[in-house]
Amino acid sequence: MSYAFTAVIVMAIVTYIPRVLPIAIFRKKIKSKFILSFLSYVPFAVLAAMTFPDILYSTNHLSSALAGMITALILSYFEKGLMTVALCSILVVYLWEIFI
Amino acid sequence: MNSDFSKGFKAGVPIALGYFPVSFTFGLIAVNGGIPVWLAIFISFSNLTSAGQFAGTNLIIANAPIIEIALTTFVINIRYMLMSLSLSQKIKSNMTLLYRSIIAFGITDETFALASLEKNELTFSYMIGLISGPFAGWVLGTAAGAVTCSVLPEQVQSAMGIALYAMFIALVVPPSKKSKAPLIVTIIGIFISSILKWLPYINQISSGFRIIIATIVASAIGALLFPKGEEEL
Numbered sequence: 438m439s440y441a442f443t444a445v446i447v448m449a450i451v452t453y454i455p456r457v458l459p460i461a462i463f464r465k466k467i468k469s470k471f472i473l474s475f476l477s478y479v480p481f482a483v484l485a486a487m488t489f490p491d492i493l494y495s496t497n498h499l500s501s502a503l504a505g506m507i508t509a510l511i512l513s514y515f516e517k518g519l520m521t522v523a524l525c526s527i528l529v530v531y532l533w534e535i536f537i
Numbered sequence: 538m539n540s541d542f543s544k545g546f547k548a549g550v551p552i553a554l555g556y557f558p559v560s561f562t563f564g565l566i567a568v569n570g571g572i573p574v575w576l577a578i579f580i581s582f583s584n585l586t587s588a589g590q591f592a593g594t595n596l597i598i599a600n601a602p603i604i605e606i607a608l609t610t611f612v613i614n615i616r617y618m619l620m621s622l623s624l625s626q627k628i629k630s631n632m633t634l635l636y637r638s639i640i641a642f643g644i645t646d647e648t649f650a651l652a653s654l655e656k657n658e659l660t661f662s663y664m665i666g667l668i669s670g671p672f673a674g675w676v677l678g679t680a681a682g683a684v685t686c687s688v689l690p691e692q693v694q695s696a697m698g699i700a701l702y703a704m705f706i707a708l709v710v711p712p713s714k715k716s717k718a719p720l721i722v723t724i725i726g727i728f729i730s731s732i733l734k735w736l737p738y739i740n741q742i743s744s745g746f747r748i749i750i751a752t753i754v755a756s757a758i759g760a761l762l763f764p765k766g767e768e769e770l
Contacts (some may be wrong), residue, residue: 441576441597444606448593449583451611457641459622461634468675474760476619478722479752480588481713482647482759483613483704486751487592490734491744492702497695509703513710520558526703531696 501533545666548655552647553674559587560675562700564682565689566591569697570598585672586645588708589613591701598746605745612749622648627652636661643668651686677729699750722759742759 496502505526512522558574560581567577572594584590593610621644628637639663652659660689689697713720733739742750 439553439574440600440603444582444593444597444603444643445576445580447607448580448590448610451607452584452586452589453616453642455614455617456621456644457608459618460625460641460644461637462652470764471760472716473619474763474765475756476616477765478718478756478759478763479612479616480680481709481719481722482726482752482755483588483592484709485723485746486730486748487588487595487729488702488705488709489718490731490754492699492706492723495702499542501698501748504698504702506706509699510708510710512713512730513707516711516714517703517707518558519707520562523571523703524709527696531693534696535555 496530497534498537500537501530503528504533539662539753540664541660542666545663545668546670547666548651549648549667549670552645552651553670555647556671556674557678557681559683559704560678561593561685562704563587563594564679564684565686566701567594567679567688568683569689570594572598574687576679577683578676578680581676585642585675586617588705589606592748594623597703599744601743601745605743609748611743612752616646617644620646621655623653624649624659627655628664629661629760632661640664640668643672645671647671654671682727718759718763719766721762722755725758726755729754 492506493499493502496505508529509522509526511523517525559581563581564577567580568574577594578582580594583595589610592613593606596606596609621641624640624644627635628640643664648671652664652667655663709719709723713723730747733742733747733750
């Protein structure tokens with residue numbers, strides 16, 4: 438089995454475990470406010486850590502990455518959809534790298 | 538039985554439509570990074586999640602060790618435990634273990650939101666109806682994106698490196714605008730991640746563990762600073 442395929446199977450398993458365990462086993466509610474709050478903040482912390490500083494190295498030049506990042510920040514602030522933000526950032530990076 | 542299915546299916550259609558462009562982008566990014574078309578589709582088919590499979594795929598492209606991929610994906614998906622737990626209180630209490638195990642696969646942020654808004658007890662057919670549309674949208678979108686990528690010019694493909702991160706920004710910014718807690722947690726996450734990436738000696742750790750450490754610390758600080766009441770969760 439190839440490395441990538443093995444990794445995907447492992448990803449599928451560790452994605453399924455947190456989904457299935459509570460609904461299959463638990464009958465009582467979690468009482469700890471800390472754990473509940475912690476879980477609710479996980480998506481934000483994960484996305485932040487994955488995005489920065491990696492975004493700076495995601496294109497051929499630091500300057501085009503910055504241009505793309507600023508584009509994404511502005512459009513997200515005005516609550517444009519995921520696809521719009523992604524496509525506009527790609528476009529800005531593409532044009533930036535042509536004119537540099 | 539059947540009316541429950543169609544009720545669930547109708548509720549899931551908007552989610553399916555919303556998933557299509559996101560998974561389309563996933564397909565583009567995955568194939569752009571060197572993942573074969575069939576594997577990109579299989580990732581969506583077997584994982585059915587956004588942030589987790591984006592991060593995992595990113596690590597596969599970076600040739601990260603399997604254990605790191607497993608830990609990163611798991612930490613990102615820990616939030617599903619909360620949703621699964623919440624749904625366990627809403628489904629029919631006599632639902633079999635097999636049925637519970639099947640609907641568990643379809644728990645996503647969006648299907649959870651709709652299921653938890655449903656007033657009646659959740660039946661197996663309703664949940665299957667709710668899940669099937671978004672599942673189809675997710676897989677078909679990936680296939681369309683993956684196939685499209687193979688025909689794009691090379692210059693466009695290289696500019697697409699930014700796409701994943703742009704999407705992450707689009708996921709984080711709107712909620713951070715509306716309330717302080719997500720904003721602070723995001724800033725702490727960025728701060729810790731940057732330290733682990735750039736500080737001499739510490740920067741030896743791999744990207745997967747950097748994400749895990751930053752996530753756990755930032756979420757814990759968030760939970761200490763801004764504990765939520767039960768009604769907010």
